[in-house]
Amino acid sequence: MTIDDAYSDAYRALADVHGGDEAHWAFGTGFDDPLAGVDTTLPSTVDGAALAAYCLMLGDDALVLAQRLTEWCTRAPELEDEVALANIGLDLLGQARLLLSRAAQADPSVVPTGGAGVAEDGLAYFREQHEFRNVRLCEQDNGDFAHTVVRLLVFATWRLAALTRLAASVDPVVSAIAAKGVKELTYHRDWAARWVIRLGDSTPEARSRVEAGLAGVWPLVDELFRPSTVESGLAAAGAAVDPAGLRPEFDAVLAEVLGAAALPVPDVPPAALVGGRAGRDGVHTEALSYLLAEMQSVARAHPGATW
Amino acid sequence: MSRVSTVDELARVRAVAAGVLDPELPVLTLADLGVLRDVRLTGAGGVVVTITPTYSGCPAMATMRADLTARLRAAGYADVEVRTVLSPPWTTDWISDAGRRVLAGHGVAPPGPAPRRPLGPVPLTLTRPARAVACPRCGSPDTEEISEFGPTACTAIRRCRACREPFEHVKEI
Numbered sequence: 001m002t003i004d005d006a007y008s009d010a011y012r013a014l015a016d017v018h019g020g021d022e023a024h025w026a027f028g029t030g031f032d033d034p035l036a037g038v039d040t041t042l043p044s045t046v047d048g049a050a051l052a053a054y055c056l057m058l059g060d061d062a063l064v065l066a067q068r069l070t071e072w073c074t075r076a077p078e079l080e081d082e083v084a085l086a087n088i089g090l091d092l093l094g095q096a097r098l099l100l101s102r103a104a105q106a107d108p109s110v111v112p113t114g115g116a117g118v119a120e121d122g123l124a125y126f127r128e129q130h131e132f133r134n135v136r137l138c139e140q141d142n143g144d145f146a147h148t149v150v151r152l153l154v155f156a157t158w159r160l161a162a163l164t165r166l167a168a169s170v171d172p173v174v175s176a177i178a179a180k181g182v183k184e185l186t187y188h189r190d191w192a193a194r195w196v197i198r199l200g201d202s203t204p205e206a207r208s209r210v211e212a213g214l215a216g217v218w219p220l221v222d223e224l225f226r227p228s229t230v231e232s233g234l235a236a237a238g239a240a241v242d243p244a245g246l247r248p249e250f251d252a253v254l255a256e257v258l259g260a261a262a263l264p265v266p267d268v269p270p271a272a273l274v275g276g277r278a279g280r281d282g283v284h285t286e287a288l289s290y291l292l293a294e295m296q297s298v299a300r301a302h303p304g305a306t307w
Numbered sequence: 308m309s310r311v312s313t314v315d316e317l318a319r320v321r322a323v324a325a326g327v328l329d330p331e332l333p334v335l336t337l338a339d340l341g342v343l344r345d346v347r348l349t350g351a352g353g354v355v356v357t358i359t360p361t362y363s364g365c366p367a368m369a370t371m372r373a374d375l376t377a378r379l380r381a382a383g384y385a386d387v388e389v390r391t392v393l394s395p396p397w398t399t400d401w402i403s404d405a406g407r408r409v410l411a412g413h414g415v416a417p418p419g420p421a422p423r424r425p426l427g428p429v430p431l432t433l434t435r436p437a438r439a440v441a442c443p444r445c446g447s448p449d450t451e452e453i454s455e456f457g458p459t460a461c462t463a464i465r466r467c468r469a470c471r472e473p474f475e476h477v478k479e480i
Binding site (some may be wrong): 080256 | 357360361362366368389390391394400427428429431433435453460464
């Protein structure tokens, strides 16, 4: 088959290389380990259980927000932005798959049974709400488009600051995942920042929406910078990032974006903790239970199913 | 086995792996896209191929693995292992000159040089960078970006102001 033939009929091109193997027709069939063949040796200085807990934190952030962003499919104000939100969700889902797989390698005991032997599926579909380690910011409902872009700006700014530093992690797999993620998050943050400015610098209606988005998101900002014992311990070993140290960069970026739109930095108190605990401790809001019910229902109704 | 024949065989097996097409941009080979990182023979007559994903969420990795295995088996190598490598991260700078010509010939504008960033915090880019991207259809340099996110993770959408056609652009990472 020539390249021109392949281009005119991608389906035939695939058929040609697959030699009639039906397993290849749909992406989504037979997902295999995204870390297949990666050297997964754990550095001797890193505690496997702690690294697994840390990878679940960063992986769950990405997984839960990816799920939220896909809710925009068929509902975004413009096709281009729907495609952007879906692409950002796909990047985050990819980061989540890598991180959940790394968690399972670092400590296989974190994986519940029920994923038909696929670690990332077990972690995504068969953990209970209190076992998720994402920050509460990620599980919040989307709200309107302004709320969604404000939340994404806050999240991408925090995560880009974290992954930039995490690229120097002593764990080579986490380091590699972070270095890839930096490139992706740079695009995510720019997209969200431009939308916040565009809305904030627009009609009174748009501006009031973005102000409401900021007021709704800001109570969950402080939680991003509360170090858990897992993070503090791993940061001391050079494997993780202490989130408290990310605050100056976060504040500078948000000041630049909000300043460009003449939007005030919100002055609202942080959301209450529950007995001193929050998302990183498995304490979540009601919003996560609905999200998980939808995300996990098919896998739980048909455990081990393939298609 | 003589040294020369091993070299010949390695060249042959490399050529087979290098010719596999990318599932999402099936005009480009995996070698031209820069995701094929290494091909080597094991002492026991097997082949080890190393690939890297373009984006973390690239949905085509499993298909690439299956395609490589199928092609190499068809070429007579029963023992094929496809490994993933994540580091260094893929960059559009790895798309070959031949790959760039093929993309342009099929209406997809190739990427410019990937951004080089100093160590430390990544700077914000609040206005879209002025990229010099010629229209792959009419050649006009007068094009504008519609969105940095396109139909695949790798592409942005642009529009030509001269011939009015929209087109995809492989965005720089």
